[in-house]
Amino acid sequence: MPGPYDAFLRRKNERLPHRARPLTAADTPHAGLEQVLAAQLDSSVDRLLPELQDLSRAIHADPELGFEEVRTVDRIADLLAVHGVPAQVGAFGLPTALRARAGSGEPRVAVVAEYDALPDIGHGCGHNIIAASAIGAFLALREIVARTGGTVELIGTPAEENGGGKELILRAGGFDGIGAAVMAHPGNRDVASWSSLAGVRRLEATFTGAAAHAAAAPFLGRNALDATVLAYQGIAMLRQHMLPTDRVHVIVPEGGDVANVVPERASLRGSVRSLDLDTLAVLSARVEDVLRGAALATGTELSLTWDPTPPYLPMRPNLTLCARYVRALEDRRETWWHVDTGDSSGSTDMGNVSYWVPAIHPTIAAAPIGMPSHSGQMAEQSITEAGDAAIRDAARALARVAGDFLADAQLREAVADEFDRSGGPQRASDVLPGYH
Ligand SMILES: [Zn+2]
Ligand SMILES: [Zn+2]
Structure with a gap:
């Protein structure tokens, strides 16, 4: 539907490429996963896709608000159980948080799922896509983790919209010892790292x-x-x-x-x-x-x-991992490595995770440019073909990034170096005056 801001949004989007940093070969010299394992991740995701799409639609059809995602988290646990994975529902002292593991020992990588909805407009932020892609990535990784070594964790985080579930999980030690945390959020662009995710109190x-x-x-x-x-x-x-x-x-x-x-x-x-x-x-x-x-x-x-609910820190994306994300999607999507819009676009409690461990929160395009998030249109969009394609591509890319991290010691070192240079591990209580 044409509107009075169309011209403004078009100009804004036309400017974006000039503010986007393209990825060059020198940005990510790491070998990552063996080709045969990367291909296996892709085919595992493709095999799982019908179940992931069903999960996405079931979550979408029965939206639950933050900390009340009772049926949603049960649906996720049920799908994991079908694949023989026991999941802990009610992890970290939060009834609708979830944790599952595969593999053992170090290094450890976490795939992060969100699944809360918004009042009245349901899944207008597309968290059904986040959940399905995270579970897809986790289940695919589980099949190769014996070959890469290390542990992959699925961390289901409640109440991204209103309660800061990730900060509560951080306080409970849920991300301690994790070397990297990955998730992807649907939107209307393919961008590995935005500069515009603000902190919020x-x-x-x-x-x-x-x-x-x-x-x-x-x-x-x-x-x-x-x-x-x-x-x-x-x-x-x-x-x-x-x-x-x-x-x-x-x-x-x-x-x-x-x-x-x-x-x-x-x-x-x-x-x-x-x-x-x-x-x-x-x-x-x-x-x-x-x-x-x-x-x-x-x-x-x-x-x-x-801070009656936890503050959200700005997102501090790990560009070394973002580069692997761009690489992983290279044959399917043109994804910008880093975009500085000079703009403010919202906030996420993944910001808090990104201050504690190296993390990424890319946007995967699931909607046309200009379609606003937190809208009824976006809720409908998240169960279209484009939404399903976002599940497949995000699951593949997250699985590959996490697989690269587990398999490649040099990559892990580069990720940790960047994290240390950007300030190392910090908690909200360390960096926000007056917050305890
Ligand atoms: Zn949202
Ligand atoms: Zn969201």
Whole structure:
């Protein structure tokens, strides 16, 4: 459907190739997997494909929100059981997390699955494709892991959309000892690494004033709704003076009950996003100032909670692994190695994983350019032929990247070197001021 932003989106997409770093042979000199094993991964994925597509459709038809993915995680465990793999449902202290393993000892590589849906629009983020491709990659790798040596783990992570399941799994030690973690997310481009996945912190603010008869004694009241309105407007004014890549969005979930009582309590809930950790800290502090100013101006008390759910760190993609991903798909898709859009596109809790272990979060094209994520259109798109092709290609590519990692000691060294140069292992609590 044509819309007023078509021309804008077209220009933006036309600019992208100039901001894309192409991969050269020198970028990934590693041998990786033996050709015969790589070919075996491909044919295993092809053999599994009907089951993966069925799984994707079953997850899609029965969408469950974050931390409530009970039937979804059972479906995944059932498919693994059909292939003789016992899966631990309820791993890491989270009822809808999942863990399965194949092989033994070092090195260890993790394939990460997401499977939560969005309220009202179901799988408008296409996590059914993520789940199916991750399980496909894991099952294919299981067939060759005795030849490569090492361990492959499937880590099923709940609540990417709203709860930071990966951060909770990190805290429970779920990624300790893992040498690399891989997943792929459907979108409308083939890109191994975007520069635009921001860090995000949530906030919950409650203003408490004094109730009074709104007509008989308004002078005795202190209006908590006024405080939220002022804060909302203050944040709107702040937007003019933020980085163009910063994002703040707030809602007012609670603003009084009846019009003839001065609202005693009102609240505001929001998200603050920025591409870098230090700018995220600055933006958080500026938003906090606006909230405190609103309380002062209205004579109300502010109670402010940062990070009621875990913050998401910006994505720190391991470009050495991204290069292997591009290589793995070379004969099927033209995938850009790294794209710097100068833009902000959203956030993922895979960011937190990427600060702890080398990780990748490529976008696999499953939709036409311009189709927005988190939309009803994208939900429908994720069970089309293009969605199924994304499952196959992402499963093959993730299996090959993980296989390369297990098989090639020099590659592992290069991956670890890059990770150390970019700051080494860090936790959200190490790098975000005020977060514990
Ligand atoms: Zn999403
Ligand atoms: Zn998503």
